Amino acid sequence: MLDNKSKIQTEPDEIDLTKVVISLVRFFQRNWITFLICNGIALSLGVVFFFTTERIYSSRFTGECMLLPDGRTIELMKDLDGLRKNEDWVQLGRRLGMGVKKVKKIKEILPLPNATIDKESRGTEDYVQQYNPMPFSFSVLVKVTDNSILPELQKGMVRYLSNNPYNSIRVSRFIENRKNLLASVNTEISRLDSLFRMDKVMRFKTVSKPETNNEISVKDLLFELHEKREIIEDELRFASPVRIIQEFTAFKKPIFPVKWQIALACLIAGNFLAFFIIAFSNLSKAYKKSE
Numbered sequence: 001m002l003d004n005k006s007k008i009q010t011e012p013d014e015i016d017l018t019k020v021v022i023s024l025v026r027f028f029q030r031n032w033i034t035f036l037i038c039n040g041i042a043l044s045l046g047v048v049f050f051f052t053t054e055r056i057y058s059s060r061f062t063g064e065c066m067l068l069p070d071g072r073t074i075e076l077m078k079d080l081d082g083l084r085k086n087e088d089w090v091q092l093g094r095r096l097g098m099g100v101k102k103v104k105k106i107k108e109i110l111p112l113p114n115a116t117i118d119k120e121s122r123g124t125e126d127y128v129q130q131y132n133p134m135p136f137s138f139s140v141l142v143k144v145t146d147n148s149i150l151p152e153l154q155k156g157m158v159r160y161l162s163n164n165p166y167n168s169i170r171v172s173r174f175i176e177n178r179k180n181l182l183a184s185v186n187t188e189i190s191r192l193d194s195l196f197r198m199d200k201v202m203r204f205k206t207v208s209k210p211e212t213n214n215e216i217s218v219k220d221l222l223f224e225l226h227e228k229r230e231i232i233e234d235e236l237r238f239a240s241p242v243r244i245i246q247e248f249t250a251f252k253k254p255i256f257p258v259k260w261q262i263a264l265a266c267l268i269a270g271n272f273l274a275f276f277i278i279a280f281s282n283l284s285k286a287y288k289k290s291e
Contacts, residue, residue: 035274042270046262054145055254056107061154062139062246066239067174068167073138076161077111084109096156098149106153108143137245147250154248162241171241178239182232189225192218 028035065073083092089100096103140157144150162168196218 031274031278034277035271038274038277039267039270042266042273043263046266050257050259050262053257056143056145056256057147057251057253058141058143058255059147059150059248059251060112060139060141060246061157061248062137062244063158063161064137064243064245065161065167066241066243067170068136068161068164068241070136070138072166073136073161074111076164077109077138077140077157080157080160081109081111095160096153097159098152098156102146102149102152105144105146105149106142107145108141110141110143112139112141142248143255147252150248150250154244158242158244164241167241171239175236175239178232178236182229182236185225185229185232189222189229192222192225196222 080092080095083089083095084103084106089103092098092106093100093103142150142153144153
Protein backbone atom coordinates (compact mmCIF):
# COMPACT_ATOMS: atom_id res chain seq x y z
CA MET A 1 0.00 0.00 0.00
CA LEU A 2 2.81 2.37 0.86
CA ASP A 3 4.49 1.72 -2.47
CA ASN A 4 1.28 2.52 -4.35
CA LYS A 5 0.86 5.78 -2.44
CA SER A 6 4.43 6.83 -3.15
CA LYS A 7 3.91 6.13 -6.85
CA ILE A 8 0.74 8.23 -6.84
CA GLN A 9 2.56 11.08 -5.11
CA THR A 10 5.53 11.07 -7.53
CA GLU A 11 3.58 10.76 -10.75
CA PRO A 12 2.33 14.39 -10.82
CA ASP A 13 5.91 15.66 -10.44
CA GLU A 14 7.14 13.89 -13.55
CA ILE A 15 7.47 15.92 -16.79
CA ASP A 16 5.50 14.68 -19.75
CA LEU A 17 7.65 15.49 -22.81
CA THR A 18 4.74 14.93 -25.15
CA LYS A 19 2.71 17.62 -23.41
CA VAL A 20 5.68 20.00 -23.46
CA VAL A 21 6.17 19.52 -27.20
CA ILE A 22 2.45 19.98 -27.86
CA SER A 23 2.45 23.15 -25.76
CA LEU A 24 5.41 24.57 -27.68
CA VAL A 25 3.81 23.75 -31.02
CA ARG A 26 0.57 25.44 -29.96
CA PHE A 27 2.54 28.43 -28.67
CA PHE A 28 4.23 28.92 -32.04
CA GLN A 29 0.94 28.33 -33.86
CA ARG A 30 -0.70 31.12 -31.88
CA ASN A 31 2.16 33.56 -32.33
CA TRP A 32 3.62 32.63 -35.72
CA ILE A 33 2.73 36.00 -37.22
CA THR A 34 4.70 37.79 -34.49
CA PHE A 35 7.74 35.55 -35.04
CA LEU A 36 7.49 35.98 -38.82
CA ILE A 37 7.30 39.78 -38.63
CA CYS A 38 10.11 40.11 -36.07
CA ASN A 39 12.45 37.77 -37.96
CA GLY A 40 11.62 39.53 -41.22
CA ILE A 41 12.49 42.91 -39.70
CA ALA A 42 15.74 41.54 -38.22
CA LEU A 43 16.80 39.90 -41.49
CA SER A 44 16.00 43.07 -43.44
CA LEU A 45 18.16 45.11 -41.08
CA GLY A 46 20.89 42.47 -41.45
CA VAL A 47 20.81 42.74 -45.24
CA VAL A 48 21.07 46.53 -45.03
CA PHE A 49 23.95 46.23 -42.56
CA PHE A 50 25.78 43.72 -44.78
CA PHE A 51 25.65 45.87 -47.91
CA THR A 52 26.37 49.19 -46.20
CA THR A 53 29.16 48.11 -43.85
CA GLU A 54 32.75 48.69 -44.89
CA ARG A 55 34.59 45.48 -45.76
CA ILE A 56 37.60 44.56 -43.60
CA TYR A 57 40.33 42.30 -44.96
CA SER A 58 43.07 40.52 -43.06
CA SER A 59 46.59 39.66 -44.17
CA ARG A 60 49.85 38.56 -42.57
CA PHE A 61 53.40 39.71 -43.20
CA THR A 62 56.35 37.62 -41.98
CA GLY A 63 59.90 38.91 -41.87
CA GLU A 64 63.18 38.48 -40.11
CA CYS A 65 65.28 41.05 -38.30
CA MET A 66 68.96 40.26 -38.49
CA LEU A 67 70.01 41.65 -35.11
CA LEU A 68 66.80 43.03 -33.59
CA PRO A 69 65.17 40.63 -31.09
CA ASP A 70 61.54 39.74 -31.74
CA GLY A 71 60.51 41.32 -28.43
CA ARG A 72 61.81 44.70 -29.62
CA THR A 73 60.09 44.24 -32.97
CA ILE A 74 56.79 43.60 -31.20
CA GLU A 75 57.22 46.79 -29.17
CA LEU A 76 57.90 48.83 -32.30
CA MET A 77 54.82 47.43 -34.03
CA LYS A 78 52.68 48.06 -30.96
CA ASP A 79 53.86 51.66 -31.09
CA LEU A 80 52.47 51.91 -34.62
CA ASP A 81 49.14 50.44 -33.52
CA GLY A 82 49.11 52.89 -30.60
CA LEU A 83 49.29 55.77 -33.05
CA ARG A 84 46.40 54.21 -34.97
CA LYS A 85 44.29 53.85 -31.82
CA ASN A 86 44.99 57.47 -30.88
CA GLU A 87 44.09 58.47 -34.46
CA ASP A 88 47.39 60.27 -34.89
CA TRP A 89 47.25 59.72 -38.63
CA VAL A 90 49.91 62.30 -39.50
CA GLN A 91 52.57 60.73 -37.28
CA LEU A 92 51.58 57.21 -38.37
CA GLY A 93 51.85 58.27 -42.01
CA ARG A 94 55.32 59.72 -41.42
CA ARG A 95 56.62 56.54 -39.83
CA LEU A 96 55.23 54.37 -42.60
CA GLY A 97 55.89 56.81 -45.42
CA MET A 98 52.23 56.80 -46.43
CA GLY A 99 49.55 59.41 -46.93
CA VAL A 100 46.95 60.20 -44.27
CA LYS A 101 44.09 58.86 -46.40
CA LYS A 102 45.82 55.52 -46.79
CA VAL A 103 46.78 55.02 -43.14
CA LYS A 104 43.16 55.70 -42.17
CA LYS A 105 42.30 52.49 -43.99
CA ILE A 106 44.35 50.49 -41.46
CA LYS A 107 42.02 49.02 -38.85
CA GLU A 108 44.52 47.02 -36.80
CA ILE A 109 48.25 46.25 -36.57
CA LEU A 110 48.75 43.14 -34.49
CA PRO A 111 52.31 41.85 -33.97
CA LEU A 112 52.53 38.12 -33.36
CA PRO A 113 55.38 36.84 -31.15
CA ASN A 114 57.54 34.11 -32.67
CA ALA A 115 60.39 32.04 -31.32
CA THR A 116 63.89 32.62 -32.58
CA ILE A 117 64.27 30.90 -35.93
CA ASP A 118 67.26 28.88 -37.16
CA LYS A 119 70.15 30.96 -38.34
CA GLU A 120 70.53 31.46 -42.09
CA SER A 121 74.10 32.68 -42.06
CA ARG A 122 77.04 32.30 -39.73
CA GLY A 123 79.53 34.95 -38.75
CA THR A 124 83.11 34.64 -37.62
CA GLU A 125 85.01 36.76 -35.11
CA ASP A 126 88.33 35.56 -36.55
CA TYR A 127 89.73 32.59 -38.43
CA VAL A 128 89.38 30.17 -35.54
CA GLN A 129 86.42 31.10 -33.36
CA GLN A 130 83.00 31.51 -34.91
CA TYR A 131 80.31 33.86 -33.75
CA ASN A 132 76.73 33.20 -34.89
CA PRO A 133 74.39 36.20 -35.08
CA MET A 134 70.88 34.88 -34.50
CA PRO A 135 68.22 36.31 -36.80
CA PHE A 136 64.81 36.85 -35.23
CA SER A 137 61.55 36.21 -37.01
CA PHE A 138 58.41 38.26 -36.58
CA SER A 139 54.90 38.32 -37.99
CA VAL A 140 52.42 41.16 -38.25
CA LEU A 141 48.70 40.63 -38.79
CA VAL A 142 46.97 43.68 -40.24
CA LYS A 143 43.35 44.46 -40.94
CA VAL A 144 42.59 46.97 -43.67
CA THR A 145 39.60 48.21 -45.60
CA ASP A 146 41.50 48.35 -48.90
CA ASN A 147 43.88 45.60 -50.06
CA SER A 148 45.59 47.97 -52.50
CA ILE A 149 47.54 49.61 -49.66
CA LEU A 150 49.20 46.33 -48.59
CA PRO A 151 52.35 46.62 -50.81
CA GLU A 152 52.98 50.18 -49.64
CA LEU A 153 52.24 49.21 -46.04
CA GLN A 154 54.77 46.37 -46.26
CA LYS A 155 57.46 48.70 -47.61
CA GLY A 156 56.66 51.17 -44.86
CA MET A 157 57.02 48.54 -42.13
CA VAL A 158 60.34 47.31 -43.54
CA ARG A 159 61.61 50.89 -43.76
CA TYR A 160 60.38 51.66 -40.25
CA LEU A 161 62.21 48.67 -38.74
CA SER A 162 65.33 49.15 -40.88
CA ASN A 163 65.68 52.81 -39.89
CA ASN A 164 65.47 52.03 -36.20
CA PRO A 165 68.77 53.39 -34.77
CA TYR A 166 69.48 50.33 -32.64
CA ASN A 167 68.95 48.01 -35.58
CA SER A 168 70.64 50.04 -38.30
CA ILE A 169 73.77 50.82 -36.24
CA ARG A 170 74.31 47.18 -35.26
CA VAL A 171 73.84 45.95 -38.82
CA SER A 172 76.18 48.60 -40.25
CA ARG A 173 78.82 47.61 -37.69
CA PHE A 174 78.31 43.96 -38.56
CA ILE A 175 78.80 44.69 -42.26
CA GLU A 176 81.91 46.79 -41.56
CA ASN A 177 83.43 44.07 -39.38
CA ARG A 178 82.73 41.40 -41.96
CA LYS A 179 84.30 43.49 -44.73
CA ASN A 180 87.43 43.97 -42.63
CA LEU A 181 87.49 40.27 -41.84
CA LEU A 182 87.06 39.42 -45.52
CA ALA A 183 89.99 41.67 -46.41
CA SER A 184 92.13 39.93 -43.78
CA VAL A 185 91.13 36.50 -45.08
CA ASN A 186 91.98 37.51 -48.66
CA THR A 187 95.38 38.80 -47.51
CA GLU A 188 96.07 35.57 -45.66
CA ILE A 189 95.01 33.51 -48.69
CA SER A 190 97.36 35.51 -50.93
CA ARG A 191 100.24 35.05 -48.48
CA LEU A 192 99.67 31.29 -48.15
CA ASP A 193 99.21 30.95 -51.89
CA SER A 194 102.59 32.58 -52.44
CA LEU A 195 104.12 30.29 -49.84
CA PHE A 196 102.53 27.27 -51.50
CA ARG A 197 103.95 28.24 -54.90
CA MET A 198 107.38 28.85 -53.46
CA ASP A 199 107.38 25.46 -51.75
CA LYS A 200 106.21 23.86 -54.97
CA VAL A 201 109.07 25.43 -56.95
CA MET A 202 111.60 24.24 -54.39
CA ARG A 203 110.12 20.74 -54.46
CA PHE A 204 110.49 20.51 -58.23
CA LYS A 205 114.21 21.22 -57.93
CA THR A 206 114.70 18.01 -55.97
CA VAL A 207 115.12 14.57 -57.62
CA SER A 208 112.36 12.60 -55.87
CA LYS A 209 109.83 15.47 -55.87
CA PRO A 210 107.98 14.32 -52.75
CA GLU A 211 105.05 16.30 -51.36
CA THR A 212 106.31 17.83 -48.13
CA ASN A 213 104.37 18.08 -44.89
CA ASN A 214 104.64 21.83 -45.15
CA GLU A 215 102.85 21.80 -48.50
CA ILE A 216 100.10 19.55 -47.17
CA SER A 217 99.47 21.81 -44.17
CA VAL A 218 99.39 24.88 -46.41
CA LYS A 219 96.87 23.16 -48.67
CA ASP A 220 94.59 22.37 -45.74
CA LEU A 221 94.82 25.88 -44.39
CA LEU A 222 94.07 27.35 -47.80
CA PHE A 223 91.04 25.12 -48.17
CA GLU A 224 89.79 26.19 -44.73
CA LEU A 225 90.31 29.87 -45.50
CA HIS A 226 88.46 29.56 -48.82
CA GLU A 227 85.50 28.05 -46.96
CA LYS A 228 85.54 30.88 -44.44
CA ARG A 229 85.68 33.44 -47.25
CA GLU A 230 82.57 31.91 -48.84
CA ILE A 231 80.75 32.08 -45.50
CA ILE A 232 81.66 35.75 -45.02
CA GLU A 233 80.65 36.59 -48.60
CA ASP A 234 77.26 34.93 -48.02
CA GLU A 235 76.82 36.94 -44.83
CA LEU A 236 77.53 40.19 -46.66
CA ARG A 237 75.26 39.17 -49.53
CA PHE A 238 72.30 38.61 -47.19
CA ALA A 239 73.18 41.25 -44.59
CA SER A 240 70.10 43.44 -44.21
CA PRO A 241 68.30 44.89 -41.18
CA VAL A 242 65.03 43.28 -42.29
CA ARG A 243 64.51 40.36 -44.65
CA ILE A 244 61.10 39.43 -46.07
CA ILE A 245 60.01 35.83 -45.60
CA GLN A 246 56.41 36.14 -46.76
CA GLU A 247 54.72 39.20 -48.18
CA PHE A 248 51.21 40.41 -47.53
CA THR A 249 48.61 38.45 -49.48
CA ALA A 250 45.57 40.35 -50.74
CA PHE A 251 42.68 37.99 -49.97
CA LYS A 252 39.42 38.74 -51.78
CA LYS A 253 37.22 37.32 -49.03
CA PRO A 254 36.70 39.79 -46.16
CA ILE A 255 36.81 38.75 -42.53
CA PHE A 256 34.01 41.20 -41.75
CA PRO A 257 31.11 41.27 -42.31
CA VAL A 258 30.46 37.52 -42.60
CA LYS A 259 27.10 36.39 -44.01
CA TRP A 260 26.43 33.45 -41.69
CA GLN A 261 27.35 35.46 -38.60
CA ILE A 262 24.97 38.24 -39.56
CA ALA A 263 22.20 35.74 -40.39
CA LEU A 264 22.65 34.00 -37.03
CA ALA A 265 22.66 37.29 -35.16
CA CYS A 266 19.50 38.39 -36.99
CA LEU A 267 17.68 35.15 -36.13
CA ILE A 268 18.65 35.44 -32.47
CA ALA A 269 17.65 39.10 -32.34
CA GLY A 270 14.38 38.47 -34.22
CA ASN A 271 13.31 35.61 -31.96
CA PHE A 272 14.30 37.53 -28.85
CA LEU A 273 12.22 40.48 -30.02
CA ALA A 274 9.26 38.19 -30.72
CA PHE A 275 9.45 36.60 -27.25
CA PHE A 276 9.71 40.04 -25.69
CA ILE A 277 6.62 41.32 -27.55
CA ILE A 278 4.63 38.18 -26.67
CA ALA A 279 5.63 38.37 -23.01
CA PHE A 280 4.82 42.08 -22.85
CA SER A 281 1.45 41.46 -24.52
CA ASN A 282 0.55 38.65 -22.07
CA LEU A 283 1.59 40.77 -19.10
CA SER A 284 -0.57 43.62 -20.36
CA LYS A 285 -3.58 41.31 -20.73
CA ALA A 286 -3.03 39.84 -17.27
CA TYR A 287 -2.75 43.33 -15.76
CA LYS A 288 -5.99 44.45 -17.44
CA LYS A 289 -7.80 41.36 -16.21
CA SER A 290 -6.57 41.94 -12.67
CA GLU A 291 -7.99 45.45 -12.75
